[in-house]
Amino acid sequence: MTDDYLATSMRDVMCAAVTEAHVGQRVSVCGWVARRREHGEKLAFLDVRDRTGLIQAVVDGTVDVRAEYVIRLTGTVTRRPEGTRNERLATGSVELSDCAVEVLAPAEPPPFPLDGRVEVDEAVRLRYRYLDLRRDGVAANLRLRARVNGALRRAMDAQGFCEVETPLLWAPTPEGSREFVIPARLHPGEFFVLPQSPQIAKQLLMVGGFDRYYQLARCLRDEDLRADRQFEFTQLDIEASFVTQDDVMGFVSRAVLDAAEVATGVRPTSIDTMTWAEALDRYGTDKPDLRYEMTLHDLSREFETSSLRAFSAPTVKALRVPGGGEFSRAALDGLTETAKALGAGGLAWFRVTADGLDSPLARHLSADEAAAIRAVDGGAAPGDLILAVADEYVVACRVLGALRVAVASMPVGAGPHRYVWVTEFPLFEGFGDDGHPLAAHHPFTMPHPDDLANLESSPLTVRSQAYDLVLNGWELGSGSVRVHRADIQSRIFRVLGISDEDAQSRFGFMLGAFSYGAPPHAGFAVGVDRLVAIFAGEENIREVIAFPKTQSGSDLMTGAPKSLTARQLAELRLTFAPKGQ
RNA sequence: GGACCUGUGGUGCAGCUCGGAGUGCACGCCGCCCUGUCAAGGCGGAGGUCGCGGGUUCAAAUCCCGUCAGGUCCGCCA
Numbered sequence: 001m002t003d004d005y006l007a008t009s010m011r012d013v014m015c016a017a018v019t020e021a022h023v024g025q026r027v028s029v030c031g032w033v034a035r036r037r038e039h040g041e042k043l044a045f046l047d048v049r050d051r052t053g054l055i056q057a058v059v060d061g062t063v064d065v066r067a068e069y070v071i072r073l074t075g076t077v078t079r080r081p082e083g084t085r086n087e088r089l090a091t092g093s094v095e096l097s098d099c100a101v102e103v104l105a106p107a108e109p110p111p112f113p114l115d116g117r118v119e120v121d122e123a124v125r126l127r128y129r130y131l132d133l134r135r136d137g138v139a140a141n142l143r144l145r146a147r148v149n150g151a152l153r154r155a156m157d158a159q160g161f162c163e164v165e166t167p168l169l170w171a172p173t174p175e176g177s178r179e180f181v182i183p184a185r186l187h188p189g190e191f192f193v194l195p196q197s198p199q200i201a202k203q204l205l206m207v208g209g210f211d212r213y214y215q216l217a218r219c220l221r222d223e224d225l226r227a228d229r230q231f232e233f234t235q236l237d238i239e240a241s242f243v244t245q246d247d248v249m250g251f252v253s254r255a256v257l258d259a260a261e262v263a264t265g266v267r268p269t270s271i272d273t274m275t276w277a278e279a280l281d282r283y284g285t286d287k288p289d290l291r292y293e294m295t296l297h298d299l300s301r302e303f304e305t306s307s308l309r310a311f312s313a314p315t316v317k318a319l320r321v322p323g324g325g326e327f328s329r330a331a332l333d334g335l336t337e338t339a340k341a342l343g344a345g346g347l348a349w350f351r352v353t354a355d356g357l358d359s360p361l362a363r364h365l366s367a368d369e370a371a372a373i374r375a376v377d378g379g380a381a382p383g384d385l386i387l388a389v390a391d392e393y394v395v396a397c398r399v400l401g402a403l404r405v406a407v408a409s410m411p412v413g414a415g416p417h418r419y420v421w422v423t424e425f426p427l428f429e430g431f432g433d434d435g436h437p438l439a440a441h442h443p444f445t446m447p448h449p450d451d452l453a454n455l456e457s458s459p460l461t462v463r464s465q466a467y468d469l470v471l472n473g474w475e476l477g478s479g480s481v482r483v484h485r486a487d488i489q490s491r492i493f494r495v496l497g498i499s500d501e502d503a504q505s506r507f508g509f510m511l512g513a514f515s516y517g518a519p520p521h522a523g524f525a526v527g528v529d530r531l532v533a534i535f536a537g538e539e540n541i542r543e544v545i546a547f548p549k550t551q552s553g554s555d556l557m558t559g560a561p562k563s564l565t566a567r568q569l570a571e572l573r574l575t576f577a578p579k580g581q
Numbered sequence: 582g583g584a585c586c587u588g589u590g591g592u593g594c595a596g597c598u599c600g601g602a603g604u605g606c607a608c609g610c611c612g613c614c615c616u617g618u619c620a621a622g623g624c625g626g627a628g629g630u631c632g633c634g635g636g637u638u639c640a641a642a643u644c645c646c647g648u649c650a651g652g653u654c655c656g657c658c659a
Binding site for chain 2: 035037038039040041042043044045047054056058060067080081083084086088089092109110111112113115117118119120121122123124126175176177178196199221223224226227229341342429438439440441442443445540550551552554556
């Protein structure tokens with residue numbers, strides 16, 4: 001592949017593209033001074049850097065440039081003298097000699113080293129993000145991200161999808177995540193919101209006949225930040241008509257596997273599938289990390305009649321940690337604290353030894369119970385550790401699932417990439433303060449056809465046609481088959497406690513649209529930031545975002561958010577309540 | 582709203598347990614020297630509100646309380 005097309009009026013070739021094929025040619029390069037090595041008044045070396053890499057220039061005499069000066073350098077490509085080649089540099093066999101240096105812009109010394117050899121405090125990097133972008137790490141991640149975006153777009157195009165942009169200024173729909181609010185200057189006292197996702201817009205596109213829509217959509221949610229959550233993030237947003245759940249999973253699988261191939265050079269062979277119930281039961285989470293085993297095992301029957309108070313609970317779940325006998329008492333205390341923090345009454349642990357079980361509970365176990373502990377997960381070997389939690393079923397599963405992840409302690413990008421579809425999520429999760437069940441996904445999610453009859457009688461047992469895609473324990477995205485029939489939608493609203501008037505005021509335009517012929521449709525959204533972070537081997541999506549916010553939601557570079565002038569506030573007719581109200 | 586970790590010249594760290602002069606290391610910066618380096622090398626120099634405020638003490642980077650900032654997590658994220 002040639003980089004010649006990157007030549008401009010100012011430069012002939014990119015720095016790292018200078019090769020022995022250019023020897024004898026007089027060329028110009030443009031870039032930043034990466035380093036200067038002076039050898040007295042007669043000789044100096046400059047490393048010139050652009051986004052492709054470095055080229056060394058030899059300067060006869062002194063040259064008045066410092067690190068990070070922007071220069072245009074014209075020189076003759078020369079084969080380096082014998083013994084002075086640099087194997088570690090792509091351009092290490094050549095150099096530019098007989099150089100003319102033109103300073104395009106001088107530069108202050110940078111506030112932190114740009115050569116990537118030292119870890120720099122992230123607050124400093126974020127304050128000077130434009131300098132951080134000159135370094136290899138984030139720059140390479142952003143280029144990877146661009147390639148992933150390209151692969152996703154090509155995959156969707158190839159599958160007949162049409163890219164449509166949807167509004168950023170949208171109507172408030174109080175439900176779900178907190179929305180960013182935009183005052184409407186032309187309508188004092190009224191507000192737009194920024195969409196937490198294009199969910200409703202894309203369903204309206206289905207009514208509009210765009211039977212295959214996609215978009216790399218920016219989504220905005222005014223919720224607290226995490227390593228894998230920013231206020232604004234990007235989704236590959238997909239919706240299609242006349243399709244089933246399997247069709248959508250097929251579309252998404254192709255796009256994600258294409259992106260994986262582009263990003264990693266290897267196409268994953270397959271994506272596993274399991275139900276939500278199975279994920280909870282075996283892995284204690286709805287986003288199982290399949291890179292390691294350590295599944296959860298049920299000991300409820302074995303301890304049903306146990307005299308042990310610690311195990312008198314509806315469910316007893318256990319986990320075998322191979323080699324976990326090495327864990328120190330302090331480490332086990334830490335796991336116990338984690339278990340308690342997650343809502344368990346405590347954590348039972350058993351070190352498996354040649355003689356038996358080493359545990360504070362060991363002497364209280366019956367022979368059968370001890371045998372049951374040792375038989376967990378196909379049988380424990382000396383040196384293994386067994387962790388057990390007794391509680392309500394869901395608590396026992398979730399706590400042990402969290403311990404499983406904590407014990408494995410595996411970076412998200414490490415090892416093989418294990419994709420898994422998790423299907424048949426419950427339609428509702430728990431009850432709200434008003435006594436009505438809460439929608440697990442969103443209120444337009446289609447119930448599982450086999451469970452439709454139980455919608456009113458036992459809503460919490462109703463499965464939905466909602467599905468997640470999980471990679472290495474991170475939720476990559478979720479989707480569902482949507483409700484397109486007014487009768488089912490009414491029943492769901494009723495169960496949720498949303499009155500007809502409520503439904504009309506919140507989603508009236510949508511329900512109206514659906515009355516004019518809504519096709520059966522379903523969709524999905526893939527979190528691009530997370531996907532790229534895993535491809536890049538990063539634990540934090542800030543590393544794949546050009547200008548991210550801190551965890552407290554501020555931008556250290558611009559200082560945002562900031563207050564407005566009194567004049568701006570007056571124009572928006574905004575005043576503020578006194579602090580503390 | 583809550584828990585935990587971190588904060589020391591521009592950068593990265595050590596010093597903090599067990600209080601005793603802003604002590605140390607590496608990089609960078611400034612000056613001088615140096616004709617084949619490539620993380621160049623040699624010599625010299627400058628650079629500090631130990632995040633901020635309060636307390637304890639004869640004495641605080643060090644102990645205590647509060648606070649701010651950054652991070653990880655819980656809550657939150659239909």
